[in-house]
Amino acid sequence: QVDENHFDYMDLFDLQMVSNPEISPDGNTIIYERHQFDVMTDRRLVNLWQISFDGKDHYPITSGTKNYGNVSWSPQGDKFAFTSNQDGSNQLYVYWVKSKTTAALTNFTESPGNISWSPDGSQLLFSKFVSELSKAVKPGIPAPPTGAQWEKEADVIDKAVYRRDGGGYVQDGYSHLFIISAEGGTARQLTSGSHQYGSPSWAPDGKHILYTVNKSKNAELDPNNEQIFQQNIITGEVEQLSKERGPFNSPKISPDGKYIAYTGFKDRFVGYQLTQLYLMDRDNKQVEVLSNNFTQDISSITWSKDSKSIYFRFDEEGNSKVGNIDLKGNSTTVAENLGSASIGRPYGGGSYSVSDKGNLAFSHVTTSTPSELAVLGRKSNSQPKLLTSLNENLLKSKKTGNVEEFWVDSSVDGFKVQGWIITPPNFDPSKKYPMILEIHGGPYTNYGSRFSPELQFIASRGYVVVYTNPRGSTSYGEDFAAYINHNYPSEDYNDLMDATEYVVDQGYVDENNLFITGGSGGGVLTAWSIGKTDRFKAAVVAKPVINWYSFVLTADGSPFFSKYWFKDKPWESPEDYLKYSPISLVGNVKTPTMLLTGQEDYRTPMSETEQYYSALKLQGIDAVMVRIAGSGHGIAGKPSNLFRKVGYITNWFNKYKD
Numbered sequence: 001q002v003d004e005n006h007f008d009y010m011d012l013f014d015l016q017m018v019s020n021p022e023i024s025p026d027g028n029t030i031i032y033e034r035h036q037f038d039v040m041t042d043r044r045l046v047n048l049w050q051i052s053f054d055g056k057d058h059y060p061i062t063s064g065t066k067n068y069g070n071v072s073w074s075p076q077g078d079k080f081a082f083t084s085n086q087d088g089s090n091q092l093y094v095y096w097v098k099s100k101t102t103a104a105l106t107n108f109t110e111s112p113g114n115i116s117w118s119p120d121g122s123q124l125l126f127s128k129f130v131s132e133l134s135k136a137v138k139p140g141i142p143a144p145p146t147g148a149q150w151e152k153e154a155d156v157i158d159k160a161v162y163r164r165d166g167g168g169y170v171q172d173g174y175s176h177l178f179i180i181s182a183e184g185g186t187a188r189q190l191t192s193g194s195h196q197y198g199s200p201s202w203a204p205d206g207k208h209i210l211y212t213v214n215k216s217k218n219a220e221l222d223p224n225n226e227q228i229f230q231q232n233i234i235t236g237e238v239e240q241l242s243k244e245r246g247p248f249n250s251p252k253i254s255p256d257g258k259y260i261a262y263t264g265f266k267d268r269f270v271g272y273q274l275t276q277l278y279l280m281d282r283d284n285k286q287v288e289v290l291s292n293n294f295t296q297d298i299s300s301i302t303w304s305k306d307s308k309s310i311y312f313r314f315d316e317e318g319n320s321k322v323g324n325i326d327l328k329g330n331s332t333t334v335a336e337n338l339g340s341a342s343i344g345r346p347y348g349g350g351s352y353s354v355s356d357k358g359n360l361a362f363s364h365v366t367t368s369t370p371s372e373l374a375v376l377g378r379k380s381n382s383q384p385k386l387l388t389s390l391n392e393n394l395l396k397s398k399k400t401g402n403v404e405e406f407w408v409d410s411s412v413d414g415f416k417v418q419g420w421i422i423t424p425p426n427f428d429p430s431k432k433y434p435m436i437l438e439i440h441g442g443p444y445t446n447y448g449s450r451f452s453p454e455l456q457f458i459a460s461r462g463y464v465v466v467y468t469n470p471r472g473s474t475s476y477g478e479d480f481a482a483y484i485n486h487n488y489p490s491e492d493y494n495d496l497m498d499a500t501e502y503v504v505d506q507g508y509v510d511e512n513n514l515f516i517t518g519g520s521g522g523g524v525l526t527a528w529s530i531g532k533t534d535r536f537k538a539a540v541v542a543k544p545v546i547n548w549y550s551f552v553l554t555a556d557g558s559p560f561f562s563k564y565w566f567k568d569k570p571w572e573s574p575e576d577y578l579k580y581s582p583i584s585l586v587g588n589v590k591t592p593t594m595l596l597t598g599q600e601d602y603r604t605p606m607s608e609t610e611q612y613y614s615a616l617k618l619q620g621i622d623a624v625m626v627r628i629a630g631s632g633h634g635i636a637g638k639p640s641n642l643f644r645k646v647g648y649i650t651n652w653f654n655k656y657k658d
């Protein structure tokens with residue numbers, strides 16, 4: 001069915017993608033992660049490669065079927081730390097540049113992460129899970145006779161968040177901070193108590209560290225209240241630096257030691273607020289919002305070596321970028337088209353790293369190329385240069401669908417809605433094609449000008465694929481995203497229909513063969529749409545929320561969703577929960593509908609899918625439920641499950657296509 005020259009499933013195993021480049025302090029060398037997928041084990045493999053800034057010297061640091069990541073250069077650039085499972089479980093390693101040798105620093109039972117070098121390069125600060133004895137009640141039943149085969153002990157749960165999507169059932173314990181010498185030895189635990197510590201970083205004096213922790217009495221029921229703390233690692237003295245209600249994150253001290261930059265917002269307890277950049281004067285503890293004139297969310301902050309500006313990551317109109325802001329709040333865009341090593345849908349992502357002199361390395365995508373390594377010199381007129389072309393041969397031999405951007409005026413108000421159309425390989429505009437509207441989740445995130453194997457596989461099957469950023473999406477400023485706070489779904493539905501109308505008007509879409517799908521928040525909007533219109537011939541509702549009342553009581557983020565996405569608890573305002581639930585519209589549905597969800601999805605649990613499936617069946621609607629084995633919320637995590645997702649969706653639509 002798919003032309004052999006078109007990009008298809010098995011080509012995924014030939015793709016190689018760049019991620020998390022880390023540039024050395026002198027700017028001469030970049031270590032980057034190279035991601036690919038192993039056809040035999042159905043999983044992602046990650047190795048480390050080294051390349052010079054001029055692209056001339058390029059060689060592997062590691063190879064094989066183990067995973068490597070979290071690269072962090074020492075400030076002197078003579079060594080770098082990384083984590084790997086090369087010897088079994090995930091441990092912390094150091095690679096010495098001069099001798100080209102590696103040593104494992106740790107032999108823990110739990111994985112270390114969040115690595116940060118001391119300013120003199122002698123110690124590493126990191127986080128690690130520390131288990132705690134369960135306080136849950138035990139029943140005290142008799143011991144089984146020797147040799148008897150009794151059932152195993154019951155699981156007893158006493159936490160509000162007792163399972164996490166992708167992580168399984170939560171163990172008793174907390175993430176704590178440790179230091180260890182770069183030459184190995186015993187690690188020293190710096191933090192204690194029943195709190196989750198994160199975002200560790202060093203002060204230039206080497207005596208203080210910064211971190212975030214939510215020290216609310218019952219942090220589980222009070223999510224989003226991370227505050228910035230400073231700790232003297234010699235005396236143990238701790239000081240809380242941020243004072244207002246958080247969340248505040250990623251504190252970084254300027255190299256001259258005068259300021260602390262961090263991200264966050266003063267919480268208004270709604271689904272979306274703009275994440276801003278804060279600047280604290282370390283002497284008088286005065287705080288200002290540095291990004292007051294900046295309209296997008298700020299993340300991944302890095303001080304420039306001269307302490308005069310801060311680099312950051314942001315998304316703008318579906319494009320992930322690097323910005324730079326000076327201490328007066330003047331910002332510029334430094335690099336564009338950052339992208340991740342995802343094989344799923346075109347969500348944002350990507351990372352950058354900046355050297356002491358201001359040379360930049362970043363992971364770069366376009367709508368037609370997976371993530372490659374790009375660099376940018378420090379001079380203001382420098383142009384980005386691609387250092388890798390890992391997929392050139394593959395993409396020369398396999399045709400992908402062309403991706404075109406469009407904008408449409410909202411039929412509701414003054415908003416403009418951005419979207420993209422993928423036309424199948426060998427597209428002929430004089431013909432008529434079936435069309436699939438593919439809707440993103442989040443809902444506070446964005447699709448964009450990014451290569452998406454998942455959507456390309458669908459286009460290779462002869463469909464025009466349309467994806468958009470309806471209101472609620474990020475990267476268009478706070479008003480656009482916050483429109484759906486306590487109001488989701490609502491006019492985002494109209495935005496989706498406006499985009500559909502726009503594409504139909506282009507003339508190459510068969511109006512009798514329109515299909516609709518989306519996952520998670522996109523599943524919400526798909527189920528919502530078929531409750532409002534019969535214009536789609538068939539639908540696939542993937543991993544949806546169908547009933548907000550049951551969702552907020554079964555999802556892994558129960559305290560968060562019930563507090564931030566609704567004004568009251570479900571039993572306080574059941575009518576509010578029902579009003580925004582697709583189940584409230586199921587009585588209108590006539591569209592044949594497939595449901596498709598991971599068996600171990602703890603974000604949008606299978607019970608949501610089951611409710612909708614039964615409601616459709618009870619009405620005699622053609623419905624089918626696909627339960628993906630070995631999958632949580634991220635179905636595209638394993639290549640075979642991504643293929644299944646695309647295969648089930650397109651086969652369902654093929655069944656109803658004229």
Ligand SMILES: CSCC[C@H](NC=O)C(=O)N[C@@H](CC(C)C)C(=O)N[C@@H](Cc1ccccc1)C(=O)O
Pocket residue numbers: 347440441442443444445519520521522545557560603604633
């Ligand atoms: C602070 S938690 C916010 C919810 C989270 N947002 C991330 O984008 C999320 O999981 N959203 C779900 C819907 C919600 C449970 C009703 C969602 O739509 N997920 C999307 C986006 C996503 C992409 C990658 C990883 C996580 C989420 C999806 O699965 O496509």
